[in-house]
Amino acid sequence: MDKLDAIFSPKSIAVLGASTAKGKVGHDIFANILRGNFQGTLYPVNPTAKSVLSVRAYPTVLDIPDEIDLAMVILSPKLALAAIEDCAKKGVKGIIVVSAGFKEVGGEGLELENRISHICSEAGIRLVGPNCLGVINPSPDVSMNASFSARMPNPGNISFISQSGALCTAVLDFAAHRGFGFSKFISIGNKADVDELDLLKYYHKDPKTDVVMIYMEELQRAGAEFIKAVQEMTNGEKPTPVLAIKSGRSAAGAAAAASHTGSLAGPDALYDAIFNEAGIIRCNTVNELFDYAEAFSCGKIPTGNRVAIVTNAGGPGIIATDMTITSGMELAKFSESTVEELRKYLPSTANFHNPVDVIGDATRDRYENALATVISDRGVDAALIILTPQSMTDAIGTAEAIVKISKQTPKPIVCSFMGIVDVSEGVHLLQKNRIPVYTFPENAAASLGKLFLATRWLNRKQLPQFQQVFDKEGAARLIEKYRQEGKETLGELDGGELLKCYGFNILPMDLATSETEASKIANTIGFPVVMKIISPQITHKSDADGVKINIQTEDDVRKAFNDIMKSAAAYNPDAQLEGVLVQKMASPGTEIILGVNRNPNDCGHSIMFGLGGIFVELFKDISFRLAPLGRNNARRMIRSIKGYPMLTGFRGRPIADIETIEKHLVGLSQMVMDNPLIKELDINPLLVHEKGKGATVADVVISIKEPVSCSLA
Amino acid sequence: MDKLDAIFSPKSIAVLGASTAKGKVGHDIFANILRGNFQGTLYPVNPTAKSVLSVRAYPTVLDIPDEIDLAMVILSPKLALAAIEDCAKKGVKGIIVVSAGFKEVGGEGLELENRISHICSEAGIRLVGPNCLGVINPSPDVSMNASFSARMPNPGNISFISQSGALCTAVLDFAAHRGFGFSKFISIGNKADVDELDLLKYYHKDPKTDVVMIYMEELQRAGAEFIKAVQEMTNGEKPTPVLAIKSGRSAAGAAAAASHTGSLAGPDALYDAIFNEAGIIRCNTVNELFDYAEAFSCGKIPTGNRVAIVTNAGGPGIIATDMTITSGMELAKFSESTVEELRKYLPSTANFHNPVDVIGDATRDRYENALATVISDRGVDAALIILTPQSMTDAIGTAEAIVKISKQTPKPIVCSFMGIVDVSEGVHLLQKNRIPVYTFPENAAASLGKLFLATRWLNRKQLPQFQQVFDKEGAARLIEKYRQEGKETLGELDGGELLKCYGFNILPMDLATSETEASKIANTIGFPVVMKIISPQITHKSDADGVKINIQTEDDVRKAFNDIMKSAAAYNPDAQLEGVLVQKMASPGTEIILGVNRNPNDCGHSIMFGLGGIFVELFKDISFRLAPLGRNNARRMIRSIKGYPMLTGFRGRPIADIETIEKHLVGLSQMVMDNPLIKELDINPLLVHEKGKGATVADVVISIKEPVSCSLA
Numbered sequence A, B: 001m002d003k004l005d006a007i008f009s010p011k012s013i014a015v016l017g018a019s020t021a022k023g024k025v026g027h028d029i030f031a032n033i034l035r036g037n038f039q040g041t042l043y044p045v046n047p048t049a050k051s052v053l054s055v056r057a058y059p060t061v062l063d064i065p066d067e068i069d070l071a072m073v074i075l076s077p078k079l080a081l082a083a084i085e086d087c088a089k090k091g092v093k094g095i096i097v098v099s100a101g102f103k104e105v106g107g108e109g110l111e112l113e114n115r116i117s118h119i120c121s122e123a124g125i126r127l128v129g130p131n132c133l134g135v136i137n138p139s140p141d142v143s144m145n146a147s148f149s150a151r152m153p154n155p156g157n158i159s160f161i162s163q164s165g166a167l168c169t170a171v172l173d174f175a176a177h178r179g180f181g182f183s184k185f186i187s188i189g190n191k192a193d194v195d196e197l198d199l200l201k202y203y204h205k206d207p208k209t210d211v212v213m214i215y216m217e218e219l220q221r222a223g224a225e226f227i228k229a230v231q232e233m234t235n236g237e238k239p240t241p242v243l244a245i246k247s248g249r250s251a252a253g254a255a256a257a258a259s260h261t262g263s264l265a266g267p268d269a270l271y272d273a274i275f276n277e278a279g280i281i282r283c284n285t286v287n288e289l290f291d292y293a294e295a296f297s298c299g300k301i302p303t304g305n306r307v308a309i310v311t312n313a314g315g316p317g318i319i320a321t322d323m324t325i326t327s328g329m330e331l332a333k334f335s336e337s338t339v340e341e342l343r344k345y346l347p348s349t350a351n352f353h354n355p356v357d358v359i360g361d362a363t364r365d366r367y368e369n370a371l372a373t374v375i376s377d378r379g380v381d382a383a384l385i386i387l388t389p390q391s392m393t394d395a396i397g398t399a400e401a402i403v404k405i406s407k408q409t410p411k412p413i414v415c416s417f418m419g420i421v422d423v424s425e426g427v428h429l430l431q432k433n434r435i436p437v438y439t440f441p442e443n444a445a446a447s448l449g450k451l452f453l454a455t456r457w458l459n460r461k462q463l464p465q466f467q468q469v470f471d472k473e474g475a476a477r478l479i480e481k482y483r484q485e486g487k488e489t490l491g492e493l494d495g496g497e498l499l500k501c502y503g504f505n506i507l508p509m510d511l512a513t514s515e516t517e518a519s520k521i522a523n524t525i526g527f528p529v530v531m532k533i534i535s536p537q538i539t540h541k542s543d544a545d546g547v548k549i550n551i552q553t554e555d556d557v558r559k560a561f562n563d564i565m566k567s568a569a570a571y572n573p574d575a576q577l578e579g580v581l582v583q584k585m586a587s588p589g590t591e592i593i594l595g596v597n598r599n600p601n602d603c604g605h606s607i608m609f610g611l612g613g614i615f616v617e618l619f620k621d622i623s624f625r626l627a628p629l630g631r632n633n634a635r636r637m638i639r640s641i642k643g644y645p646m647l648t649g650f651r652g653r654p655i656a657d658i659e660t661i662e663k664h665l666v667g668l669s670q671m672v673m674d675n676p677l678i679k680e681l682d683i684n685p686l687l688v689h690e691k692g693k694g695a696t697v698a699d700v701v702i703s704i705k706e707p708v709s710c711s712l713a
Helices: A025-035 A077-090 A107-123 A165-178 A196-205 A223-234 A250-256 A260-278 A286-296 A314-326 A336-345 A364-375 A395-407 A424-432 A441-458 A472-484 A492-501 A515-525 A554-571 A614-619 A631-639 A658-674 B025-035 B077-090 B107-123 B165-178 B196-205 B223-235 B250-256 B260-278 B286-296 B314-326 B336-345 B364-375 B395-407 B424-432 B441-458 B472-484 B492-501 B515-525 B554-571 B614-619 B631-639 B658-674
Strands: A012-016 A041-045 A070-073 A094-097 A126-128 A134-137 A144-147 A158-162 A185-187 A211-216 A242-246 A281-283 A306-311 A382-387 A413-417 A509-512 A529-534 A547-551 A579-584 A590-598 A605-611 A622-626 A678-688 A695-697 A700-704 B012-016 B041-045 B070-073 B094-097 B126-128 B134-137 B144-147 B158-162 B185-187 B211-216 B242-246 B281-283 B306-311 B382-387 B413-417 B509-512 B529-534 B547-551 B579-584 B590-598 B605-611 B622-626 B678-688 B695-697 B700-704
Touching (some): A012 A025, A012 A077, A025 A041, A025 A144, A077 A094, A158 A196, A165 A185, A165 A286, A196 A211, A196 A223, A223 A260, A223 A622, A242 A286, A260 A605, A281 A286, A306 A441, A314 A382, A314 A441, A314 B165, A336 A364, A364 A382, A364 A395, A382 A395, A395 A413, A472 A492, A492 A509, A492 A579, A492 A658, A509 A515, A515 A529, A554 A579, A605 A614, A605 A631, A605 A658, A622 A631, A631 A658, A658 A695, B012 B077, B025 B144, B077 B107, B158 B165, B158 B196, B165 B185, B165 B286, B196 B211, B196 B223, B223 B242, B223 B622, B242 B260, B242 B286, B260 B281, B286 B441, B306 B314, B314 B441, B382 B395, B382 B441, B395 B413, B413 B424, B472 B492, B492 B509, B492 B579, B492 B700, B515 B529, B515 B554, B547 B554, B590 B658, B605 B614, B605 B658, B622 B631, B658 B695
Parallel strands (some): A012 A070, A094 A126, A158 A211, A306 A382, B012 B070, B158 B211, B211 B242, B242 B281
Antiparallel strands (some): A134 A144, A509 A579, A529 A547, A590 A605, A590 A678, A605 A622, A678 A695, B134 B144, B509 B579, B529 B547, B605 B622, B678 B695, B678 B700
């Protein structure tokens, strides 16, 4: 038995702080459980009242003569602490603290929350809250409405997790209006113990939950752990789709991060990366959340992206076509025999091609025959049925036909019954049979598009991992050395050494402190060379006229050395000039950027990929993933940018060595996993040569800093 | 009196085809008018019935002894024609043909529609339909439900135009659920006479219409006329906002157009251009249409983009903040005195900065004081109020306070009352007072963002037009000459001559048919030169090794001539080689593309602008406008691409001569207005030099073809 069963399906509930005063939270929640027809036994705990709403009360939880599975605590923070100590003594299995005034107010509140959390963890009690709306389980065998909300939702197969209590009432109201049912509904508040990840794992095992919706404000656990656990859920034997709204912190986070990579990352891109990797479908609005959850609750996903549309009106058929294509699906092309078959059943004025128009005067039969015909076409992966109420329309009969056909096919069928009142009986019948139905065709088509996203997620290619050997010890030694030297920023010379340990191809180079030394270096590494000023005070070398490229002769090397030193001194007379870097000039390649950035609150690293130059600067055409990442994610992040064709031979360009980029992304990930001291890293650019010819680091900056803590915010 | 008054506010209606059989359209529409409490007089016309629903019937419309303003025709096409002949004789002022079976079925149906249309136009009768749902005017002094729909909507200040009859029922149902009121509601069907433009003009003059919503499938009238008329409406003395859903033809149209510019344009980009120029706000879903219409119905728009948020719950405040920023607005920064003032009214645990959190136990007072304080801050342009139902919440009181404050300020206030049942009284009060209110905060914020879009539209800068002198006659002579020569495609030489007439700077060039001629030309125009093969059969010159650049000497010119001729002959032995073009090499500049494409069905031209090369090819970073365009639109289309900073000195690049691009866009527009024979034109690239130094055409292709017809589809 899972410990969370005591939260969701208790046999007995004690309400600590149950009150006789109507309007008080302690009264209302007690009343909601009682009137919600809870199938177990309910015990009000109140120090003075004889009974609450006619139910015999107990002064403390310890006075209750029976075992208690779940304690609901509705008391001010200090009283709550005392009550929870009692609960631990009593041996209750789960506690929900509804009351506020804890971590969210800081100071003493935070301290009390920590103490409560400690007591529960010592006693092996699972704790929900504090500062939450409660828990609802509408299943007839439990029928528990342990919440603020007077409204008990219908039972269904969708479970909900909300970090915001305030949102819950609106969501319950909205759900009732849409005829939506829930399996389990929980408000998690401050997450002192039970958090999203616990609940996701629990919901995944729950036979009554087929879809999970989350409203998330922030994740506290490290991204990698979360991703791994959710992947097992969205991608396992019997996957459970997860849909989430994540409210971002629009400007705030992004402004904080200073470096180039950092300023592009921002916490929101990070959550996008987490969701992408975990297989969570992100929604922007509550409307979308419900639309998509309804689609997934049918339990079917299409095996391909070819949609058949059947409609009794032209206009809505066009709208559905548009949104089908916008959502990444396409209109199925029917086989000749399908078209022949449709001709048998439909009047001559009908459209026998996709979208099939069964004409305004269609009754049940035409819909039934048309749907049965198109859904059995091998070139059709899903169907979208549009019904507009017209004089001959038989909404209920058509719904019956759809239900019948849907039972005989593994292909998803979604509907738009356009109207609310006129078609409501048909809509209810569809809903009862878990066939997704929407008022407007654009919502139906968009939802079908999300089902197809899930198909793509489940069928994504799994590549064998690379076998790369890294010099982990060498890198650790280098970082320790730099740290002891007090170097916080590593340029090309030091950074290059570090990159070498993880398989990067670095240009031969060395630092010259005199023109003679420079010419010697150039002779050793071979012409042509590039020369660059090295000074801790000069970061933008070009601004200081500190860079010369394509130097072909020894004389030019000597001249360049002197020119660069002179310009740099003129540019910043106080700069400490360490010398001039003499570097072999790189062979040409496509410029890309690889970056690493420690996540907010130093919680792991994210890896960035993008095309170099204006692509990243102007079009922000970049992708992110959390470390650690393997080859599959590396490939996906490379392919996900708009400029990807630049690497695949677009308009006569050479085909770039993409496999090397994949290897380097995996290598960078390994590098920061091995060396958490790396705070930021920008390889800008990496020159990617033609396929089979590798890539060369043309410039790199790495910053090193001790991480402080780890909690994703 | 406007002739459309007979359609929307008739004093008398004859229903031709009124039937005694329940369930028949002719019965139901008659019943809907009768039971809808129509304030005028209603006459059923039926050849055999003595009365319909107890109302005395007449065998024909000619038998009615009184004047008839509006005739509703519900008869099969042939009978409809006869009935309409009667109506013309009778002198009715307006006709609505509900029945289908006309243009949309083609053949005889189309012919009958044309005849009906002709009769009406001869008789000066305005005609709505055929193939439509009817017209509704809920205003109490008219109270006309001349439609299929049994449901009469509430009166309101929003008018609706739907090209799809099927959508209307769903929209009316949906509106009723949202507590939405309408001023006028019309289904326009085949648009044999009355179309969107007629109705937009009528609605603009209508004192009872403050906002217009359109569901559009296609526009039949030329874009330019439509744009001009709608601009007068959205931008005049008393602007009427117009919101539209336009269902596109996703793939179909785009595939049809063959040329480069054409394939990018597609009908959907064209409609985007039309809507942009006309000031119409495009919506993607019916939900958006209603959300935004509700916002506009308040009659206020903000003067800036700074939003104050007041909430009693943190989570929804974050959601609202996110969507505020996503929608192009920003969080207002309060003045110190505002923060001081808030401290007076709110508990110490509240947040006194934006978003203001009045805390869960806020009653009416805290909301009232907080809203009054922030709305009077000079740094605040609009307010967004979020109310989540909690135990102390006073939804109705808070709504009253919001109504009170809203009356005292010109700044828009939008609300999210989160919940449907718990807060419904407050919501109704807000709706009654035309304060936009939404269930979820993201919808409220997105809608506020659209109000700000309207502000920007109304306040857009109007630049003085350029004074450019074009050689219109010269161009006309050239085109006539090319046409007589049977040239359909003009290359650099011919096309350049044409462009010169409209102010373009063309490189000196000439065609050489021998190496001697080539060297002579090069000497005349000066080195360095570029040389290119000229052959009608070779369009991709580079593929044929037919281009040599940066040729510096006479010897090299001679060699290049022979090499090019040889390569071209080898590439396509059948090609007719006209010679080699010798052209002065252009001085460097930023590559941009200017294009022109005749619209679908040859209805006017659209003008395209984009950055050259991969920007247009990979990122589709382009903008469109319809010709004719002036300097204002030219500037807006230049600024609207993502890559715009490439022209304004981005990362050390030179600042480009943007004014010259503006001039050339206006010039191109004039060129195609003067010469409708121009079918397509691609200047790719135009090299734009530094500010003040103009631009040079580096290549151009123009195709010439007689236009056939003109109707936007």
